[in-house]
Amino acid sequence: MKSPARTRKIPKFDRPLTTVDVVIFAVINDALRVLLVKRMAQPDEPFPEHWALPGGFVDTSLDRSLEACALRKLREKTGMSRVYLEQLGSWGSRDRDPRGWSATHAYFSLIPAPSYDDVVAGANSADVAWFKVSDRRAEIESKMPMAFDHGSIVTAAIERLRSKVEYTSLPAYLVDKEFTLSELQRAYEIVLGRPLDKSSFRTRVLAADLVVEVLGVRGGQNRPAQLYRLRSSANPVFFPRTFRSA
Amino acid sequence: MKSPARTRKIPKFDRPLTTVDVVIFAVINDALRVLLVKRMAQPDEPFPEHWALPGGFVDTSLDRSLEACALRKLREKTGMSRVYLEQLGSWGSRDRDPRGWSATHAYFSLIPAPSYDDVVAGANSADVAWFKVSDRRAEIESKMPMAFDHGSIVTAAIERLRSKVEYTSLPAYLVDKEFTLSELQRAYEIVLGRPLDKSSFRTRVLAADLVVEVLGVRGGQNRPAQLYRLRSSANPVFFPRTFRSA
DNA sequence: TAAATAGTGTCTATAAGACATTATCAT
DNA sequence: ATGATAATGTCTTATAGACACTATTTA
Numbered sequence: 452m453k454s455p456a457r458t459r460k461i462p463k464f465d466r467p468l469t470t471v472d473v474v475i476f477a478v479i480n481d482a483l484r485v486l487l488v489k490r491m492a493q494p495d496e497p498f499p500e501h502w503a504l505p506g507g508f509v510d511t512s513l514d515r516s517l518e519a520c521a522l523r524k525l526r527e528k529t530g531m532s533r534v535y536l537e538q539l540g541s542w543g544s545r546d547r548d549p550r551g552w553s554a555t556h557a558y559f560s561l562i563p564a565p566s567y568d569d570v571v572a573g574a575n576s577a578d579v580a581w582f583k584v585s586d587r588r589a590e591i592e593s594k595m596p597m598a599f600d601h602g603s604i605v606t607a608a609i610e611r612l613r614s615k616v617e618y619t620s621l622p623a624y625l626v627d628k629e630f631t632l633s634e635l636q637r638a639y640e641i642v643l644g645r646p647l648d649k650s651s652f653r654t655r656v657l658a659a660d661l662v663v664e665v666l667g668v669r670g671g672q673n674r675p676a677q678l679y680r681l682r683s684s685a686n687p688v689f690f691p692r693t694f695r696s697a
Numbered sequence: 698m699k700s701p702a703r704t705r706k707i708p709k710f711d712r713p714l715t716t717v718d719v720v721i722f723a724v725i726n727d728a729l730r731v732l733l734v735k736r737m738a739q740p741d742e743p744f745p746e747h748w749a750l751p752g753g754f755v756d757t758s759l760d761r762s763l764e765a766c767a768l769r770k771l772r773e774k775t776g777m778s779r780v781y782l783e784q785l786g787s788w789g790s791r792d793r794d795p796r797g798w799s800a801t802h803a804y805f806s807l808i809p810a811p812s813y814d815d816v817v818a819g820a821n822s823a824d825v826a827w828f829k830v831s832d833r834r835a836e837i838e839s840k841m842p843m844a845f846d847h848g849s850i851v852t853a854a855i856e857r858l859r860s861k862v863e864y865t866s867l868p869a870y871l872v873d874k875e876f877t878l879s880e881l882q883r884a885y886e887i888v889l890g891r892p893l894d895k896s897s898f899r900t901r902v903l904a905a906d907l908v909v910e911v912l913g914v915r916g917g918q919n920r921p922a923q924l925y926r927l928r929s930s931a932n933p934v935f936f937p938r939t940f941r942s943a
Numbered sequence: 944t945a946a947a948t949a950g951t952g953t954c955t956a957t958a959a960g961a962c963a964t965t966a967t968c969a970t
Numbered sequence: 971a972t973g974a975t976a977a978t979g980t981c982t983t984a985t986a987g988a989c990a991c992t993a994t995t996t997a
Contacts, residue, residue: 542763672995962979967974
């Protein structure tokens, strides 16, 4: 199986372990939250019973690509497939995994608030939970140490999300397919952790041609609000400036 | 060597090949250029004699981390070590390398125009060249197909650079340690491919507290220009707005 | 009509773009 | 003086922020 020609073709280096992890954000109960899974209790597994990002080894027989692998993990944990997914970065070093030199390809995903059933799908549903993101710091509000360097990855994801929200339409992926401008503004405010001016928010969103009116309104015991949907859900919109203060 | 306990600890998946590639930019002869290296001529190597990004397999005995690996490749090809380096993303799939499932961690680097000697260091200096980036498209001006998916990686790097230059101080890493504001503006214009207004450029750069005056001027047969250096070379500065038109 | 939120309008502040003007050097 | 580029100033324009005001629903 290993002819000399083959040994010349395949490099002699030890191969690092290759994993994919996904930071999944949703706005649930008026708070930005991250989905984490609890690792198994086997003591020969690294970080038993620690909370970790959904992810794991690339299955070279199953996954055509890194993104396909990320989408698979996302589907397995949330049941959703048509969501926002972007690459966050990669973390690789000699010591991040006790099993050896390892590199993970991290993605981050934004999904609308899932119905209770969606998340409970999967066998180990008790070991899945949504952790609240701190309003002040770029981290989970729980002090529990996470598995591997997943704490750093979550921090990077929060920072990336917060900074991109300043000048993009990313929060549109956190609300339902049809939404009011107030709901969208609330999603911005929750991610940014600060209030925005209603007037300039609306001017900006409408000027960017981000949304399209749809038939229908959403109303409580007050004036009902016009419903909108994204003009094109494929790619986020970039605004010419960042949002300013409150 | 492979006890049952150990087989349980180490996952059974085939390990993808792991590489690191670096897209190195410099402004040379008034043009944005990318450093490429020619692959060896051995026919059992993939893409013999094709141009490729500097990079290669992670050496788990040599490289503590992905970034350390990227810095090593950068040093090997340019002799420089204190330069701007940021992660670009990762590309991994079943078919990007004929040797098997492979994933590369791509970085991008900005360096000041190297002296001739710097680049010629290394044994295979004839197989290293700076390729001009097209003013109009996000690609090299040469039509030669590159090795692997390195063409896509270069495209992504150019797009990332061009978009970040709109609102950051990145071009400051393309000029010498001491520079005039005109030189800095020229670096912006070369990367963006369009002229900028001198007055607003200067207002912006000075308002951002990006630079500090240093003693000395640089002059030809006209009024000499004040020299500046970066206030802090560690991290790029983000401007509140993007640059506009010409 | 009161309460509540949706939606609009007005004024101001800020910063960029256009472009003219002044400054300082070599020849 | 002339030519060249550095550096600054003035005016206009675009857009965000503050905040008041109007609109439309239910109770």
